[in-house]
Amino acid sequence: MSRIQESVIIRTVxxxxxxxxxxxxxxxxxxxSSGPGGGFQGGVIFGAAIILYAxxxxxxxxxxxxxxxxxxxxxxxxLTIYAGTGLLCxxxxxxxxxxxxxxxxxxxxxxxxxLLIDLVEIGIGTTVAAVMISLFFDVSPPESEEGELPGxxxxx
Amino acid sequence: xxxxxxxxxxxxxVMLIYAGQDLPPFGDPNTDMYQxxxxxxxxxxxxxxxxxxxxxxxxxxxxRGYDTLGETTVIFTAGMAVMLLLRRREx
Amino acid sequence: xxxxxxxxxxEYNYWIYVTLMxxxxxxxxxxxxxxxxxxGANIFQTAIFLFYVSLADITGGTAPILVGGHGGExxxxxxxxxxxxxxxxxxxxxAIVVSVSTTAVAxxxxxxxxxxxxxxxxxxxxxxxxxxxxxxxxxxxxxxVIDDGxx
Numbered sequence: 001m002s003r004i005q006e007s008v009i010i011r012t013v014x015x016x017x018x019x020x021x022x023x024x025x026x027x028x029x030x031x032x033s034s035g036p037g038g039g040f041q042g043g044v045i046f047g048a049a050i051i052l053y054a055x056x057x058x059x060x061x062x063x064x065x066x067x068x069x070x071x072x073x074x075x076x077x078x079l080t081i082y083a084g085t086g087l088l089c090x091x092x093x094x095x096x097x098x099x100x101x102x103x104x105x106x107x108x109x110x111x112x113x114x115l116l117i118d119l120v121e122i123g124i125g126t127t128v129a130a131v132m133i134s135l136f137f138d139v140s141p142p143e144s145e146e147g148e149l150p151g152x153x154x155x156x
Numbered sequence: 157x158x159x160x161x162x163x164x165x166x167x168x169x170v171m172l173i174y175a176g177q178d179l180p181p182f183g184d185p186n187t188d189m190y191q192x193x194x195x196x197x198x199x200x201x202x203x204x205x206x207x208x209x210x211x212x213x214x215x216x217x218x219x220r221g222y223d224t225l226g227e228t229t230v231i232f233t234a235g236m237a238v239m240l241l242l243r244r245r246e247x
Numbered sequence: 248x249x250x251x252x253x254x255x256x257x258e259y260n261y262w263i264y265v266t267l268m269x270x271x272x273x274x275x276x277x278x279x280x281x282x283x284x285x286x287g288a289n290i291f292q293t294a295i296f297l298f299y300v301s302l303a304d305i306t307g308g309t310a311p312i313l314v315g316g317h318g319g320e321x322x323x324x325x326x327x328x329x330x331x332x333x334x335x336x337x338x339x340x341x342a343i344v345v346s347v348s349t350t351a352v353a354x355x356x357x358x359x360x361x362x363x364x365x366x367x368x369x370x371x372x373x374x375x376x377x378x379x380x381x382x383x384x385x386x387x388x389x390x391x392v393i394d395d396g397x398x
Contacts, residue, residue: 033208097221114207131235161277176261183306209313215337234348238355
């Protein structure tokens with residue numbers, strides 16, 4: 001364990017900050033239709049929160065929060081939400097991803113489109129967050145017995 | 157070898173700057189790109205057609221929704237490819 | 248002399264993007280380290296993002312988000328607001344995602360190459376590959392082509 005990971009200040013600040021970063025990520029995803037933001041940006045912020053936690057508390061501790069199986073399930077779930085929204089439009093007689101065809105509010109197809117765009121953004125955000133976390137866990141070196149990252153002994 | 161690389165880079169840069177002289181000036185609204193009717197239509201109609209005030213989101217998720225589906229597939233495939241390349245088998 | 252300065256100033260975004268792009272291009276073709284090549288490719292991609300986003304800019308325009316939300320009825324002069332071009336922004340959002348994906352796959356491949364050959368230097372890897380697998384060497388390939396032509 002390196003000196004940065006042992007520091008009480010950094011461990012405490014990270015433990016306090018991670019929920020707020022995740023909340024900000026959800027805000028960015030849901031705010032994507034009415035302001036700057038969107039699924040890609042919010043998903044990356046959400047992934048960064050978990051990556052920050054795993055960097056300070058160790059890879060094994062991070063994998064307890066987000067296991068490999070959950071990663072795979074979330075990544076494919078997001079893509080399924082997106083493609084399912086498109087297929088829903090096909091089901092109601094529109095074209096693929098023609099949001100106005102879904103008869104939720106028959107007198108206001110633009111409102112339906114806005115709702116389904118939010119759903120699509122949630123799908124994108126789920127996939128991007130899960131893929132970013134799994135990329136970090138895949139690229140990070142395996143932890144040895146003492147919990148020390150190999151190759152980083154001399155680096156403070 | 158480095159000198160050859162530098163020569164190639166300089167020649168390419170000079171060609172790009174020469175070609176750039178025909179591009180519109182910075183911040184000019186009277187270009188074909190901005191005055192094109194598709195661009196103007198996106199700006200005018202995105203609210204009534206998609207119901208979202210953010211024009212970029214309307215373009216991304218509604219007009220170019222199929223492209224964004226492919227883009228999400230790209231990042232999903234990249235994640236799976238890295239997983240296949242690097243994940244160690246538990247034996 | 249002022250003519251040249253005016254030409255440069257009117258289109259200074261192109262000069263900046265060409266400079267950045269050529270830095271990335273030089274790193275891609277002249278560096279022997281594979282990680283440095285990937286960094287060069289990233290600088291190259293960033294130059295293209297900068298080029299597209301600077302093409303979208305309009306002097307005095309705001310971000311392409313409708314002022315006042317839906318319709319903007321309660322905002323004065325909402326019809327007079329100039330928006331920057333939203334189309335390049337959307338294209339670049341796509342390109343950034345593709346850039347992230349290609350970088351991730353490239354780094355994963357480099358990790359596998361380092362585990363296999365113990366080096367990131369291009370020449371070392373090619374030499375090791377030639378000695379380990381002679382059928383992949385340039386000489387063998389050319390010889391095979393000549394043999395095929397003879398038959």
